[in-house]
Amino acid sequence: MLQKKFISVCLILAMLIVGFMPTTISNAENLGTIEGFIDGDIISSQNVISNIRQGFTVEVPGTSYSTVTDDKGYFKLEMPFSTIKIQIIMKKSAFLERECILSSFSESVILSTAANPIKLMSGDMPVQGVQDKAINMTDILEVIKAFNTTLGYPTYEEILDLNQDKAINMEDIMVIVNNFNKSSLDYEPIVPGGVTAKPTPTNTPQKTEHLSQSFLLIRPQVLLQSILDQGQMW
Ligand SMILES: [Ca+2]
Numbered sequence: 001m002l003q004k005k006f007i008s009v010c011l012i013l014a015m016l017i018v019g020f021m022p023t024t025i026s027n028a029e030n031l032g033t034i035e036g037f038i039d040g041d042i043i044s045s046q047n048v049i050s051n052i053r054q055g056f057t058v059e060v061p062g063t064s065y066s067t068v069t070d071d072k073g074y075f076k077l078e079m080p081f082s083t084i085k086i087q088i089i090m091k092k093s094a095f096l097e098r099e100c101i102l103s104s105f106s107e108s109v110i111l112s113t114a115a116n117p118i119k120l121m122s123g124d125m126p127v128q129g130v131q132d133k134a135i136n137m138t139d140i141l142e143v144i145k146a147f148n149t150t151l152g153y154p155t156y157e158e159i160l161d162l163n164q165d166k167a168i169n170m171e172d173i174m175v176i177v178n179n180f181n182k183s184s185l186d187y188e189p190i191v192p193g194g195v196t197a198k199p200t201p202t203n204t205p206q207k208t209e210h211l212s213q214s215f216l217l218i219r220p221q222v223l224l225q226s227i228l229d230q231g232q233m234w
């Protein structure tokens, strides 16, 4: 009786081992890589470029596949091949989130190169921890809260110092102004292979163009008034 039980247990164990082995090998064979480089669109001094390039999160929503860029902006995501489309999200605090859609993932892919990185627009500030995937007056007002402060000042916040020159001033406001009225939907599709389609005027929605022009017309007055409104803070 005991011998029969022992044989049964051995058989079950053998079946489990045999059953698992092909799966494990199959998974290892089916892993591919998605790699590339990401950079911010901020023009800043050479010594803070690595700060800007590092810390972009690259993730596939709904899965545990996620990685972060190093100080060169490089990322490498390893995940199983897939025949269905894959959404890849790239994000970082104070930058406008960007997505890349792969129609399928049947072989490893290089999305961008060091010479031609994927650029994320800066200026989508976290407001109470939330970025709304749009760059507008709310983001300017967020920076103005710490306007005219420098590193060491009680209200200075590093996240609001967009060009990372240890001072929050009009240069940081202008970073946002340059991307004003942009949303995550305004990014051009990412073409794997290090080439990002360049924006063309004909692709720009009429509404966005109109609002951008309106903003540029009223910008000095709006900014001046906003700064004056916040004057009591500094
Ligand atoms: Ca925003």
Ligand SMILES: [Ca+2]
Pocket (backbone or CB within 6 Å): 161, 162, 163, 164, 165, 166, 167, 168, 169, 171, 172
């Ligand atoms: Ca600054």
